[in-house]
Amino acid sequence: MDILRAFTYSELESINSIRDLCSHKGIKCYIVGGAVRDAILGNQIKDIDICIDGSPNDILNELQGLKYCQYHIKFQTASLVFKNGVSIDLIRCRKECYFRNGALPTISPSYIHEDLYRRDFTVNALAYDIEGEDIIDIYGGMQDLGNKVLRKIHSNSYREDPTRIFRAVKYAVRYNFKLEDRDEIKKCIDKGIFNTISSDRIVKEIYLLCCEDEWIKNIYLCNDLKIFSIDKHYLGNKVINGIENETNCASVDVRILRLFYSLRDEKYARILVENSILDRKLRSTMKCFIENSYKVVDLLTDTMENYKLYTILRKLNDYGLIFLSWNPKLEYKIYNYIDNLRNYKTSLNGNNIVSQGIKDGKSIGRILERIMKIELNTGIKYGQKYLAKNLGESI
Structure with a gap:
């Protein structure tokens, strides 16, 4: 041939x-x-x-x-x-x-x-x-x-190199092949075969799965084989939305984040955080949500003020904003922040305050913070004339 x-x-x-x-x-x-x-x-x-x-x-x-x-x-x-x-x-x-x-x-x-x-x-x-x-x-x-069949070469193949299990997933999905060794793979996983390799080797293979066109099917098959457990509802069928398009995050990194969002497996959530393969900011974001997700979500759910929204979300990177946008209760608030609040700048600065005779640094800071709060919540820019008229209320 x-x-x-x-x-x-x-x-x-x-x-x-x-x-x-x-x-x-x-x-x-x-x-x-x-x-x-x-x-x-x-x-x-x-x-x-x-x-x-x-x-x-x-x-x-x-x-x-x-x-x-x-x-x-x-x-x-x-x-x-x-x-x-x-x-x-x-x-x-x-x-x-x-x-x-x-x-x-x-x-x-x-x-x-x-x-x-x-x-x-x-x-x-x-x-x-x-x-x-x-x-x-x-x-x-x-x-x-x-015959469109995927099978190992020799009997000890998956045990000597467990990363072949991830590659079995990749090729079975990519070529729509029958996974001949499905039962054996499940037995190997059940016996803890992935405990014999490092987190870096695991994450490298997961990353490659997420590089594939049919990456969601790859994750589904990993779930079916019990490599890890996900909630398919949270993984979803559509990943790219407006917020992802407005960030500089790599698409594969966003897929990894979506996998993390859908995981119901604490061990693999930790593996995605504790490795040297993934982007540092991505790992930092996932670690933050492992430790503080409920606190951040509760704070955002309870607030209706643009000022509070701004003070919470400005501390997050793009990965954090994307992660929160997948929560239906927070989606509108994240869009509001991205579209209207993210690039906010006060209409006044410290020099404007000093020109009114205020010299104390702490007082200047309090005035600027109050101006920010009013402008964000009302959408009205303070302006120099308004400052001179209402300085007493701002101090």
């Missing part, structure tokens, strides 16, 4: 450059993983990985058309960018060894068959021999692609 028809002219130009040099040096090279899968399915190819049975350093210095290269010595991989704009990851064939379940693997150089064994699912364990123009399919990946 010739999968090369799925690639663009520029991609083939770069692939052939690697093939020709490898052939000259007697090195076998293969397109592996997602590119093979997507080429067979007729989908757009996003990432090109080429596996070779030698070190990338053996060819990098002589590779034609190369614009940029970053070599990763630990894994013997190279990130390549060609002058025609094509990006390719060049990888040495390797095998992996897990000293305990959940540990990061140790790696050693190997050949294509052992490289395919280390992969997550049969549909991702396909390789295309570029020179031989033939597909290598050891684990029945072609049949599983045809």
Whole structure:
């Protein structure tokens, strides 16, 4: 089967450059993983990985058309960018060894068959021999692609690397595949398999789930598998609204926040807060609402004054405003703040007060605060003439 028809002219130009040099040096090279899968399915190819049975350093210095290269010595991989704009990851064939379940693997150089064994699912364990123009399919990946089935390669797969469970969710939803290992995954989760890996590794996979077009379906499937518990009513089917559009928050971060809003699982709420992966302001906002959500909501629910609304909400960042806007009882108040109050500036400043003979700093502060309160609650700007007339009431 010739999968090369799925690639663009520029991609083939770069692939052939690697093939020709490898052939000259007697090195076998293969397109592996997602590119093979997507080429067979007729989908757009996003990432090109080429596996070779030698070190990338053996060819990098002589590779034609190369614009940029970053070599990763630990894994013997190279990130390549060609002058025609094509990006390719060049990888040495390797095998992996897990000293305990959940540990990061140790790696050693190997050949294509052992490289395919280390992969997550049969549909991702396909390789295309570029020179031989033939597909290598050891684990029945072609049949599983045809039957739209997603299944692991070997018996200990999910236990040695629990993050594969999140990837199972992603691929099952993305390609509408039947998740063959559903019952086994549930058993692994029930036995606490995620306790063997760090919060950072968990959050990285959740973040990638939220990058997908069908991200809500990903979260639903996580809930069904009992990875975590959500209230589907709070997750909702529509996330983007006016307030999100008026902020600088990244859309994926807003999706993470929506997941946090819908969680009914304290453990995973803490995991989303206590990690080094997510944006610091996003984590700070989620932590704030874990600790003070009821207090903030009660304060906003009880107030009808623009001044009080302003003094509460001006302390929050955009993530906090978005989070509160999802509460039906507060939605209008958040819109009011965003549209009418957020950029408020008093019509007077300290110099205006000093010009009326007031020198004491505390008195100036009290006058400005009173002016702010009146202007926000009435919508009427004080003005210098009004200040001179009503100074006695303002002190």
